[in-house]
Amino acid sequence: MANPEVSRSSHTPESAAEGVETALRLLEGRWKLVILFHLFGGKVQRYSDLERLIPGVSQKMLAQQLRQLEADGLIERTVYPQVPPKVDYRMTAWGQALCPALDALLAWSEKR
Numbered sequence: 001m002a003n004p005e006v007s008r009s010s011h012t013p014e015s016a017a018e019g020v021e022t023a024l025r026l027l028e029g030r031w032k033l034v035i036l037f038h039l040f041g042g043k044v045q046r047y048s049d050l051e052r053l054i055p056g057v058s059q060k061m062l063a064q065q066l067r068q069l070e071a072d073g074l075i076e077r078t079v080y081p082q083v084p085p086k087v088d089y090r091m092t093a094w095g096q097a098l099c100p101a102l103d104a105l106l107a108w109s110e111k112r
Contacts, residue, residue: 026072026074029065029068030061030065031054031057031061031062031065032065032068032069033102034054034057035050035054035062035065035066035069035075036069036074036075036091036095036098036102037102038050038053038054039075039089039090039091039095040091040096040099041099042090042091042096043090043091044088044089044090045088045089045090046086046087046088046089047062047063047066047087047088047089050062050066050089066089069095070089073092073094073095074091074092074094074095074098075089075090075091075092075095076089076090076091076092077089078090
């Protein structure tokens with residue numbers, strides 16, 4: 001858990017709220033959290049794997065959500081120069097650092 005003294009000294013209530021809102025906006029989107037949970041722990045998934053693992057997501061929506069996560073620096077995309085093309089996705093270190101926060105949110109929601 002974060003040290004409350006650090007938060008108090010480096011943030012005002014307004015700046016803390018703004019920072020959390022900014023972080024939550026990165027995660028907005030019906031499929032982003034599902035995608036992230038499939039990539040946590042250093043997992044590497046190909047586009048087709050994610051498509052199979054996430055029933056109900058359209059190809060267009062999966063591609064859009066992956067592009068947004070990549071643009072925001074949470075995941076990285078690797079394209080291999082081969083035929084047929086091979087593309088895979090993995091968490092960046094910054095994205096992986098989100099895992100404990102999401103685990104804490106999950107534990108918090110389960111206490112309700």
